[in-house]
Amino acid sequence: MSFVEVERRGDVAIVTLNRPERMNSMAFDVMVPFRDELRRLSDDNEVRVVILTGAGRGFCSGADQSGERGGMPNTDGLTGVTIALRAMELLDDIIVTLRRLHQPVIAAVNGPAIGGGLCLALACDIRVAAESAYFRAAGINNGLTASELGLSYLLPRAIGSSRAAEIMLTGRDLPAAEAAAIGLVSRVVPDDQLLESALETAADITRWSRPGVELTKRTLQDSLDAASLEQHMHAEGVGQLLVRLLTKNFEEAIVARKEKRPPEFRD
Structure with a gap:
Protein backbone atom coordinates (compact mmCIF):
# COMPACT_ATOMS: atom_id res chain seq x y z
CA MET A 1 0.00 0.00 0.00
CA SER A 2 1.30 3.43 -0.96
CA PHE A 3 0.89 6.19 1.61
CA VAL A 4 1.11 8.80 -1.16
CA GLU A 5 -0.94 8.31 -4.30
CA VAL A 6 -0.67 10.31 -7.51
CA GLU A 7 -3.41 10.39 -10.13
CA ARG A 8 -3.05 12.14 -13.45
CA ARG A 9 -5.97 13.99 -15.00
CA GLY A 10 -4.46 15.27 -18.23
CA ASP A 11 -1.97 17.97 -17.25
CA VAL A 12 -3.12 18.01 -13.61
CA ALA A 13 -1.59 15.77 -10.93
CA ILE A 14 -3.73 14.91 -7.88
CA VAL A 15 -1.53 14.02 -4.89
CA THR A 16 -3.36 12.24 -2.07
CA LEU A 17 -1.94 11.64 1.38
CA ASN A 18 -3.19 8.10 1.88
CA ARG A 19 -3.20 7.02 5.49
CA PRO A 20 -6.83 7.67 6.41
CA GLU A 21 -6.83 5.50 9.53
CA ARG A 22 -4.40 8.04 11.06
CA MET A 23 -5.99 11.10 9.47
CA ASN A 24 -3.00 11.33 7.11
CA SER A 25 -0.71 12.39 9.95
CA MET A 26 2.86 13.45 9.23
CA ALA A 27 4.63 10.18 9.95
CA PHE A 28 7.97 9.81 8.22
CA ASP A 29 6.83 6.87 6.12
CA VAL A 30 4.26 9.28 4.63
CA MET A 31 6.29 12.47 4.52
CA VAL A 32 9.47 11.06 2.96
CA PRO A 33 7.71 9.68 -0.14
CA PHE A 34 5.54 12.81 -0.21
CA ARG A 35 8.61 15.05 -0.40
CA ASP A 36 10.17 12.85 -3.06
CA GLU A 37 6.97 12.85 -5.12
CA LEU A 38 6.77 16.63 -4.97
CA ARG A 39 10.31 16.89 -6.29
CA ARG A 40 9.49 14.52 -9.13
CA LEU A 41 6.35 16.41 -10.07
CA SER A 42 8.16 19.74 -10.13
CA ASP A 43 10.45 18.30 -12.82
CA ASP A 44 7.57 16.76 -14.79
CA ASN A 45 6.98 19.15 -17.67
CA GLU A 46 3.68 17.50 -18.55
CA VAL A 47 2.17 18.61 -15.22
CA ARG A 48 0.80 22.16 -15.16
CA VAL A 49 -1.06 22.16 -11.81
CA VAL A 50 -0.82 20.02 -8.67
CA ILE A 51 -3.79 19.34 -6.38
CA LEU A 52 -3.05 18.20 -2.82
CA THR A 53 -5.71 16.43 -0.77
CA GLY A 54 -6.15 13.71 1.84
CA ALA A 55 -7.78 10.29 1.81
CA GLY A 56 -10.77 9.58 4.02
CA ARG A 57 -12.25 12.21 6.30
CA GLY A 58 -9.11 14.24 7.02
CA PHE A 59 -6.71 16.44 5.08
CA CYS A 60 -3.78 16.07 7.50
CA SER A 61 -3.83 15.89 11.29
CA GLY A 62 -0.26 17.06 11.80
CA ALA A 63 2.20 15.26 14.02
CA ASP A 64 1.67 11.51 14.29
CA GLN A 65 0.80 10.68 17.90
CA SER A 66 0.53 6.92 17.49
CA GLY A 67 4.17 6.25 18.35
CA GLU A 68 4.60 4.50 14.99
CA ARG A 69 6.07 7.33 12.97
CA GLY A 70 8.18 5.29 10.60
CA GLY A 71 11.92 5.66 10.25
CA MET A 72 13.88 8.72 9.31
CA PRO A 73 16.24 7.92 6.43
CA ASN A 74 20.02 8.29 6.67
CA THR A 75 20.29 8.45 10.46
CA ASP A 76 22.70 5.59 11.18
CA GLY A 77 25.13 6.54 13.94
CA LEU A 78 23.31 9.76 14.88
CA THR A 79 22.17 10.64 18.38
CA GLY A 80 18.56 11.38 19.25
CA VAL A 81 19.13 15.12 19.24
CA THR A 82 20.62 15.09 15.75
CA ILE A 83 17.87 12.81 14.45
CA ALA A 84 15.30 15.27 15.82
CA LEU A 85 17.06 18.11 14.00
CA ARG A 86 17.07 16.10 10.76
CA ALA A 87 13.38 15.34 11.22
CA MET A 88 12.61 19.03 11.61
CA GLU A 89 14.64 19.81 8.50
CA LEU A 90 12.74 17.15 6.55
CA LEU A 91 9.37 18.64 7.41
CA ASP A 92 10.61 22.17 6.77
CA ASP A 93 11.84 21.00 3.38
CA ILE A 94 8.35 19.84 2.44
CA ILE A 95 6.91 23.30 3.06
CA VAL A 96 9.69 24.92 1.04
CA THR A 97 9.34 22.35 -1.74
CA LEU A 98 5.60 22.98 -2.05
CA ARG A 99 6.24 26.68 -2.45
CA ARG A 100 9.12 26.16 -4.89
CA LEU A 101 7.22 23.86 -7.22
CA HIS A 102 7.14 25.30 -10.73
CA GLN A 103 3.44 24.51 -10.86
CA PRO A 104 0.70 26.19 -8.82
CA VAL A 105 -0.54 23.94 -6.01
CA ILE A 106 -4.20 23.80 -4.98
CA ALA A 107 -5.02 22.45 -1.53
CA ALA A 108 -8.33 20.60 -1.65
CA VAL A 109 -8.94 20.53 2.10
CA ASN A 110 -11.35 17.65 2.57
CA GLY A 111 -11.43 17.58 6.37
CA PRO A 112 -9.42 18.64 9.42
CA ALA A 113 -6.13 20.44 8.72
CA ILE A 114 -4.46 20.45 12.12
CA GLY A 115 -1.02 21.69 13.17
CA GLY A 116 1.35 20.67 10.40
CA GLY A 117 -1.69 19.97 8.21
CA LEU A 118 -2.61 23.65 8.43
CA CYS A 119 0.97 24.47 7.45
CA LEU A 120 0.71 22.20 4.40
CA ALA A 121 -2.45 23.98 3.31
CA LEU A 122 -0.85 27.40 3.81
CA ALA A 123 2.17 26.38 1.71
CA CYS A 124 -0.15 25.80 -1.24
CA ASP A 125 -0.99 28.66 -3.59
CA ILE A 126 -4.78 28.24 -3.51
CA ARG A 127 -6.98 26.64 -0.86
CA VAL A 128 -10.46 25.23 -1.45
CA ALA A 129 -12.29 23.71 1.51
CA ALA A 130 -15.06 21.17 1.90
CA GLU A 131 -17.90 22.14 4.21
CA SER A 132 -16.69 19.59 6.78
CA ALA A 133 -13.14 20.98 6.84
CA TYR A 134 -11.71 22.94 9.73
CA PHE A 135 -8.32 24.33 10.70
CA ARG A 136 -6.41 24.36 13.98
CA ALA A 137 -2.97 25.61 15.03
CA ALA A 138 -2.54 22.71 17.42
CA GLY A 139 0.85 23.27 19.01
CA ILE A 140 -0.58 25.45 21.74
CA ASN A 141 -3.12 22.71 22.60
CA ASN A 142 -0.25 20.33 23.24
CA GLY A 143 1.61 22.60 25.65
CA LEU A 144 4.02 23.73 22.93
CA THR A 145 4.21 26.84 20.81
CA ALA A 146 1.75 27.20 17.94
CA SER A 147 4.64 28.19 15.68
CA GLU A 148 5.87 25.39 13.43
CA LEU A 149 6.75 24.75 9.82
CA GLY A 150 6.45 28.41 8.89
CA LEU A 151 3.01 28.90 10.45
CA SER A 152 3.86 32.19 12.18
CA TYR A 153 5.16 33.47 8.83
CA LEU A 154 2.48 32.19 6.47
CA LEU A 155 -0.70 32.61 8.53
CA PRO A 156 -0.40 36.38 9.26
CA ARG A 157 0.29 36.99 5.59
CA ALA A 158 -2.84 35.04 4.65
CA ILE A 159 -5.32 36.52 7.14
CA GLY A 160 -3.60 39.39 8.98
CA SER A 161 -1.62 39.49 12.20
CA SER A 162 -4.49 40.03 14.64
CA ARG A 163 -6.58 37.14 13.35
CA ALA A 164 -3.51 34.92 13.16
CA ALA A 165 -2.61 35.72 16.76
CA GLU A 166 -6.12 34.91 17.97
CA ILE A 167 -6.19 31.57 16.17
CA MET A 168 -2.66 30.56 17.22
CA LEU A 169 -2.96 31.65 20.85
CA THR A 170 -6.40 30.19 21.55
CA GLY A 171 -5.93 26.91 19.69
CA ARG A 172 -9.57 27.00 18.66
CA ASP A 173 -11.00 25.30 15.60
CA LEU A 174 -11.61 27.50 12.58
CA PRO A 175 -14.58 26.16 10.59
CA ALA A 176 -14.46 26.23 6.80
CA ALA A 177 -17.10 28.96 6.49
CA GLU A 178 -15.17 31.28 8.81
CA ALA A 179 -11.93 30.41 7.02
CA ALA A 180 -13.51 31.61 3.77
CA ALA A 181 -14.86 34.77 5.40
CA ILE A 182 -11.36 35.84 6.53
CA GLY A 183 -9.57 34.81 3.35
CA LEU A 184 -7.78 31.66 4.50
CA VAL A 185 -9.56 29.68 1.77
CA SER A 186 -10.92 30.99 -1.51
CA ARG A 187 -14.23 29.16 -1.26
CA VAL A 188 -16.17 26.40 0.50
CA VAL A 189 -18.01 23.71 -1.42
CA PRO A 190 -20.07 20.62 -0.51
CA ASP A 191 -17.87 17.69 0.42
CA ASP A 192 -18.81 15.66 -2.64
CA GLN A 193 -17.92 18.56 -4.97
CA LEU A 194 -14.48 19.38 -3.56
CA LEU A 195 -12.26 17.59 -6.05
CA GLU A 196 -14.35 18.68 -9.01
CA SER A 197 -14.15 22.29 -7.81
CA ALA A 198 -10.36 22.06 -7.50
CA LEU A 199 -10.13 20.54 -10.98
CA GLU A 200 -12.21 23.39 -12.38
CA THR A 201 -9.77 25.89 -10.89
CA ALA A 202 -6.88 23.89 -12.33
CA ALA A 203 -8.51 24.02 -15.77
CA ASP A 204 -8.87 27.79 -15.44
CA ILE A 205 -5.13 27.99 -14.81
CA THR A 206 -3.85 25.59 -17.47
CA ARG A 207 -5.46 27.48 -20.35
Missing part, protein backbone atom coordinates in the same frame (compact mmCIF):
# COMPACT_ATOMS: atom_id res chain seq x y z
CA TRP A 208 -2.92 30.27 -19.84
CA SER A 209 0.74 30.25 -20.86
CA ARG A 210 3.23 28.28 -18.80
CA PRO A 211 5.72 31.15 -18.23
CA GLY A 212 2.84 33.50 -17.43
CA VAL A 213 1.51 31.14 -14.77
CA GLU A 214 4.88 30.21 -13.30
CA LEU A 215 6.10 33.81 -13.09
CA THR A 216 2.81 34.90 -11.53
CA LYS A 217 3.21 32.24 -8.84
CA ARG A 218 6.78 33.34 -8.23
CA THR A 219 6.02 37.06 -8.02
CA LEU A 220 3.08 36.46 -5.68
CA GLN A 221 5.39 34.64 -3.30
CA ASP A 222 8.18 37.18 -3.71
CA SER A 223 5.78 39.95 -2.76
CA LEU A 224 5.61 38.54 0.78
CA ASP A 225 9.30 39.34 1.26
CA ALA A 226 9.65 42.46 -0.86
CA ALA A 227 11.56 45.23 0.89
CA SER A 228 9.57 47.93 -0.89
CA LEU A 229 6.82 48.48 -3.45
CA GLU A 230 9.32 49.97 -5.87
CA GLN A 231 11.63 46.97 -5.63
CA HIS A 232 8.77 44.55 -6.19
CA MET A 233 7.35 46.49 -9.15
CA HIS A 234 10.78 46.27 -10.77
CA ALA A 235 10.80 42.49 -10.36
CA GLU A 236 7.25 42.24 -11.73
CA GLY A 237 8.18 44.38 -14.71
CA VAL A 238 11.19 42.25 -15.60
CA GLY A 239 9.02 39.12 -15.57
CA GLN A 240 6.39 40.77 -17.73
CA LEU A 241 8.97 41.96 -20.22
CA LEU A 242 10.55 38.52 -20.37
CA VAL A 243 7.31 36.88 -21.52
CA ARG A 244 6.28 39.83 -23.73
CA LEU A 245 9.53 40.04 -25.66
CA LEU A 246 10.48 36.36 -25.89
CA THR A 247 7.11 34.87 -26.88
CA LYS A 248 4.24 35.63 -29.26
CA ASN A 249 1.67 35.11 -26.51
CA PHE A 250 0.47 38.71 -26.47
CA GLU A 251 -0.09 38.75 -30.22
CA GLU A 252 -1.93 35.40 -30.01
CA ALA A 253 -4.22 36.76 -27.29
CA ILE A 254 -5.20 39.73 -29.46
CA VAL A 255 -5.89 37.57 -32.53
CA ALA A 256 -7.86 35.03 -30.48
CA ARG A 257 -10.12 37.74 -29.07
CA LYS A 258 -10.78 39.09 -32.55
CA GLU A 259 -11.57 35.59 -33.81
CA LYS A 260 -13.68 34.83 -30.70
CA ARG A 261 -11.78 31.66 -29.83
CA PRO A 262 -9.64 30.48 -26.91
CA PRO A 263 -6.00 31.49 -27.29
CA GLU A 264 -3.41 28.84 -28.09
CA PHE A 265 -0.29 29.94 -26.25
CA ARG A 266 2.85 28.28 -27.58
CA ASP A 267 5.32 30.26 -25.43
Whole structure:
Protein backbone atom coordinates (compact mmCIF):
# COMPACT_ATOMS: atom_id res chain seq x y z
CA MET A 1 0.00 0.00 0.00
CA SER A 2 1.30 3.43 -0.96
CA PHE A 3 0.89 6.19 1.61
CA VAL A 4 1.11 8.80 -1.16
CA GLU A 5 -0.94 8.31 -4.30
CA VAL A 6 -0.67 10.31 -7.51
CA GLU A 7 -3.41 10.39 -10.13
CA ARG A 8 -3.05 12.14 -13.45
CA ARG A 9 -5.97 13.99 -15.00
CA GLY A 10 -4.46 15.27 -18.23
CA ASP A 11 -1.97 17.97 -17.25
CA VAL A 12 -3.12 18.01 -13.61
CA ALA A 13 -1.59 15.77 -10.93
CA ILE A 14 -3.73 14.91 -7.88
CA VAL A 15 -1.53 14.02 -4.89
CA THR A 16 -3.36 12.24 -2.07
CA LEU A 17 -1.94 11.64 1.38
CA ASN A 18 -3.19 8.10 1.88
CA ARG A 19 -3.20 7.02 5.49
CA PRO A 20 -6.83 7.67 6.41
CA GLU A 21 -6.83 5.50 9.53
CA ARG A 22 -4.40 8.04 11.06
CA MET A 23 -5.99 11.10 9.47
CA ASN A 24 -3.00 11.33 7.11
CA SER A 25 -0.71 12.39 9.95
CA MET A 26 2.86 13.45 9.23
CA ALA A 27 4.63 10.18 9.95
CA PHE A 28 7.97 9.81 8.22
CA ASP A 29 6.83 6.87 6.12
CA VAL A 30 4.26 9.28 4.63
CA MET A 31 6.29 12.47 4.52
CA VAL A 32 9.47 11.06 2.96
CA PRO A 33 7.71 9.68 -0.14
CA PHE A 34 5.54 12.81 -0.21
CA ARG A 35 8.61 15.05 -0.40
CA ASP A 36 10.17 12.85 -3.06
CA GLU A 37 6.97 12.85 -5.12
CA LEU A 38 6.77 16.63 -4.97
CA ARG A 39 10.31 16.89 -6.29
CA ARG A 40 9.49 14.52 -9.13
CA LEU A 41 6.35 16.41 -10.07
CA SER A 42 8.16 19.74 -10.13
CA ASP A 43 10.45 18.30 -12.82
CA ASP A 44 7.57 16.76 -14.79
CA ASN A 45 6.98 19.15 -17.67
CA GLU A 46 3.68 17.50 -18.55
CA VAL A 47 2.17 18.61 -15.22
CA ARG A 48 0.80 22.16 -15.16
CA VAL A 49 -1.06 22.16 -11.81
CA VAL A 50 -0.82 20.02 -8.67
CA ILE A 51 -3.79 19.34 -6.38
CA LEU A 52 -3.05 18.20 -2.82
CA THR A 53 -5.71 16.43 -0.77
CA GLY A 54 -6.15 13.71 1.84
CA ALA A 55 -7.78 10.29 1.81
CA GLY A 56 -10.77 9.58 4.02
CA ARG A 57 -12.25 12.21 6.30
CA GLY A 58 -9.11 14.24 7.02
CA PHE A 59 -6.71 16.44 5.08
CA CYS A 60 -3.78 16.07 7.50
CA SER A 61 -3.83 15.89 11.29
CA GLY A 62 -0.26 17.06 11.80
CA ALA A 63 2.20 15.26 14.02
CA ASP A 64 1.67 11.51 14.29
CA GLN A 65 0.80 10.68 17.90
CA SER A 66 0.53 6.92 17.49
CA GLY A 67 4.17 6.25 18.35
CA GLU A 68 4.60 4.50 14.99
CA ARG A 69 6.07 7.33 12.97
CA GLY A 70 8.18 5.29 10.60
CA GLY A 71 11.92 5.66 10.25
CA MET A 72 13.88 8.72 9.31
CA PRO A 73 16.24 7.92 6.43
CA ASN A 74 20.02 8.29 6.67
CA THR A 75 20.29 8.45 10.46
CA ASP A 76 22.70 5.59 11.18
CA GLY A 77 25.13 6.54 13.94
CA LEU A 78 23.31 9.76 14.88
CA THR A 79 22.17 10.64 18.38
CA GLY A 80 18.56 11.38 19.25
CA VAL A 81 19.13 15.12 19.24
CA THR A 82 20.62 15.09 15.75
CA ILE A 83 17.87 12.81 14.45
CA ALA A 84 15.30 15.27 15.82
CA LEU A 85 17.06 18.11 14.00
CA ARG A 86 17.07 16.10 10.76
CA ALA A 87 13.38 15.34 11.22
CA MET A 88 12.61 19.03 11.61
CA GLU A 89 14.64 19.81 8.50
CA LEU A 90 12.74 17.15 6.55
CA LEU A 91 9.37 18.64 7.41
CA ASP A 92 10.61 22.17 6.77
CA ASP A 93 11.84 21.00 3.38
CA ILE A 94 8.35 19.84 2.44
CA ILE A 95 6.91 23.30 3.06
CA VAL A 96 9.69 24.92 1.04
CA THR A 97 9.34 22.35 -1.74
CA LEU A 98 5.60 22.98 -2.05
CA ARG A 99 6.24 26.68 -2.45
CA ARG A 100 9.12 26.16 -4.89
CA LEU A 101 7.22 23.86 -7.22
CA HIS A 102 7.14 25.30 -10.73
CA GLN A 103 3.44 24.51 -10.86
CA PRO A 104 0.70 26.19 -8.82
CA VAL A 105 -0.54 23.94 -6.01
CA ILE A 106 -4.20 23.80 -4.98
CA ALA A 107 -5.02 22.45 -1.53
CA ALA A 108 -8.33 20.60 -1.65
CA VAL A 109 -8.94 20.53 2.10
CA ASN A 110 -11.35 17.65 2.57
CA GLY A 111 -11.43 17.58 6.37
CA PRO A 112 -9.42 18.64 9.42
CA ALA A 113 -6.13 20.44 8.72
CA ILE A 114 -4.46 20.45 12.12
CA GLY A 115 -1.02 21.69 13.17
CA GLY A 116 1.35 20.67 10.40
CA GLY A 117 -1.69 19.97 8.21
CA LEU A 118 -2.61 23.65 8.43
CA CYS A 119 0.97 24.47 7.45
CA LEU A 120 0.71 22.20 4.40
CA ALA A 121 -2.45 23.98 3.31
CA LEU A 122 -0.85 27.40 3.81
CA ALA A 123 2.17 26.38 1.71
CA CYS A 124 -0.15 25.80 -1.24
CA ASP A 125 -0.99 28.66 -3.59
CA ILE A 126 -4.78 28.24 -3.51
CA ARG A 127 -6.98 26.64 -0.86
CA VAL A 128 -10.46 25.23 -1.45
CA ALA A 129 -12.29 23.71 1.51
CA ALA A 130 -15.06 21.17 1.90
CA GLU A 131 -17.90 22.14 4.21
CA SER A 132 -16.69 19.59 6.78
CA ALA A 133 -13.14 20.98 6.84
CA TYR A 134 -11.71 22.94 9.73
CA PHE A 135 -8.32 24.33 10.70
CA ARG A 136 -6.41 24.36 13.98
CA ALA A 137 -2.97 25.61 15.03
CA ALA A 138 -2.54 22.71 17.42
CA GLY A 139 0.85 23.27 19.01
CA ILE A 140 -0.58 25.45 21.74
CA ASN A 141 -3.12 22.71 22.60
CA ASN A 142 -0.25 20.33 23.24
CA GLY A 143 1.61 22.60 25.65
CA LEU A 144 4.02 23.73 22.93
CA THR A 145 4.21 26.84 20.81
CA ALA A 146 1.75 27.20 17.94
CA SER A 147 4.64 28.19 15.68
CA GLU A 148 5.87 25.39 13.43
CA LEU A 149 6.75 24.75 9.82
CA GLY A 150 6.45 28.41 8.89
CA LEU A 151 3.01 28.90 10.45
CA SER A 152 3.86 32.19 12.18
CA TYR A 153 5.16 33.47 8.83
CA LEU A 154 2.48 32.19 6.47
CA LEU A 155 -0.70 32.61 8.53
CA PRO A 156 -0.40 36.38 9.26
CA ARG A 157 0.29 36.99 5.59
CA ALA A 158 -2.84 35.04 4.65
CA ILE A 159 -5.32 36.52 7.14
CA GLY A 160 -3.60 39.39 8.98
CA SER A 161 -1.62 39.49 12.20
CA SER A 162 -4.49 40.03 14.64
CA ARG A 163 -6.58 37.14 13.35
CA ALA A 164 -3.51 34.92 13.16
CA ALA A 165 -2.61 35.72 16.76
CA GLU A 166 -6.12 34.91 17.97
CA ILE A 167 -6.19 31.57 16.17
CA MET A 168 -2.66 30.56 17.22
CA LEU A 169 -2.96 31.65 20.85
CA THR A 170 -6.40 30.19 21.55
CA GLY A 171 -5.93 26.91 19.69
CA ARG A 172 -9.57 27.00 18.66
CA ASP A 173 -11.00 25.30 15.60
CA LEU A 174 -11.61 27.50 12.58
CA PRO A 175 -14.58 26.16 10.59
CA ALA A 176 -14.46 26.23 6.80
CA ALA A 177 -17.10 28.96 6.49
CA GLU A 178 -15.17 31.28 8.81
CA ALA A 179 -11.93 30.41 7.02
CA ALA A 180 -13.51 31.61 3.77
CA ALA A 181 -14.86 34.77 5.40
CA ILE A 182 -11.36 35.84 6.53
CA GLY A 183 -9.57 34.81 3.35
CA LEU A 184 -7.78 31.66 4.50
CA VAL A 185 -9.56 29.68 1.77
CA SER A 186 -10.92 30.99 -1.51
CA ARG A 187 -14.23 29.16 -1.26
CA VAL A 188 -16.17 26.40 0.50
CA VAL A 189 -18.01 23.71 -1.42
CA PRO A 190 -20.07 20.62 -0.51
CA ASP A 191 -17.87 17.69 0.42
CA ASP A 192 -18.81 15.66 -2.64
CA GLN A 193 -17.92 18.56 -4.97
CA LEU A 194 -14.48 19.38 -3.56
CA LEU A 195 -12.26 17.59 -6.05
CA GLU A 196 -14.35 18.68 -9.01
CA SER A 197 -14.15 22.29 -7.81
CA ALA A 198 -10.36 22.06 -7.50
CA LEU A 199 -10.13 20.54 -10.98
CA GLU A 200 -12.21 23.39 -12.38
CA THR A 201 -9.77 25.89 -10.89
CA ALA A 202 -6.88 23.89 -12.33
CA ALA A 203 -8.51 24.02 -15.77
CA ASP A 204 -8.87 27.79 -15.44
CA ILE A 205 -5.13 27.99 -14.81
CA THR A 206 -3.85 25.59 -17.47
CA ARG A 207 -5.46 27.48 -20.35
CA TRP A 208 -2.92 30.27 -19.84
CA SER A 209 0.74 30.25 -20.86
CA ARG A 210 3.23 28.28 -18.80
CA PRO A 211 5.72 31.15 -18.23
CA GLY A 212 2.84 33.50 -17.43
CA VAL A 213 1.51 31.14 -14.77
CA GLU A 214 4.88 30.21 -13.30
CA LEU A 215 6.10 33.81 -13.09
CA THR A 216 2.81 34.90 -11.53
CA LYS A 217 3.21 32.24 -8.84
CA ARG A 218 6.78 33.34 -8.23
CA THR A 219 6.02 37.06 -8.02
CA LEU A 220 3.08 36.46 -5.68
CA GLN A 221 5.39 34.64 -3.30
CA ASP A 222 8.18 37.18 -3.71
CA SER A 223 5.78 39.95 -2.76
CA LEU A 224 5.61 38.54 0.78
CA ASP A 225 9.30 39.34 1.26
CA ALA A 226 9.65 42.46 -0.86
CA ALA A 227 11.56 45.23 0.89
CA SER A 228 9.57 47.93 -0.89
CA LEU A 229 6.82 48.48 -3.45
CA GLU A 230 9.32 49.97 -5.87
CA GLN A 231 11.63 46.97 -5.63
CA HIS A 232 8.77 44.55 -6.19
CA MET A 233 7.35 46.49 -9.15
CA HIS A 234 10.78 46.27 -10.77
CA ALA A 235 10.80 42.49 -10.36
CA GLU A 236 7.25 42.24 -11.73
CA GLY A 237 8.18 44.38 -14.71
CA VAL A 238 11.19 42.25 -15.60
CA GLY A 239 9.02 39.12 -15.57
CA GLN A 240 6.39 40.77 -17.73
CA LEU A 241 8.97 41.96 -20.22
CA LEU A 242 10.55 38.52 -20.37
CA VAL A 243 7.31 36.88 -21.52
CA ARG A 244 6.28 39.83 -23.73
CA LEU A 245 9.53 40.04 -25.66
CA LEU A 246 10.48 36.36 -25.89
CA THR A 247 7.11 34.87 -26.88
CA LYS A 248 4.24 35.63 -29.26
CA ASN A 249 1.67 35.11 -26.51
CA PHE A 250 0.47 38.71 -26.47
CA GLU A 251 -0.09 38.75 -30.22
CA GLU A 252 -1.93 35.40 -30.01
CA ALA A 253 -4.22 36.76 -27.29
CA ILE A 254 -5.20 39.73 -29.46
CA VAL A 255 -5.89 37.57 -32.53
CA ALA A 256 -7.86 35.03 -30.48
CA ARG A 257 -10.12 37.74 -29.07
CA LYS A 258 -10.78 39.09 -32.55
CA GLU A 259 -11.57 35.59 -33.81
CA LYS A 260 -13.68 34.83 -30.70
CA ARG A 261 -11.78 31.66 -29.83
CA PRO A 262 -9.64 30.48 -26.91
CA PRO A 263 -6.00 31.49 -27.29
CA GLU A 264 -3.41 28.84 -28.09
CA PHE A 265 -0.29 29.94 -26.25
CA ARG A 266 2.85 28.28 -27.58
CA ASP A 267 5.32 30.26 -25.43
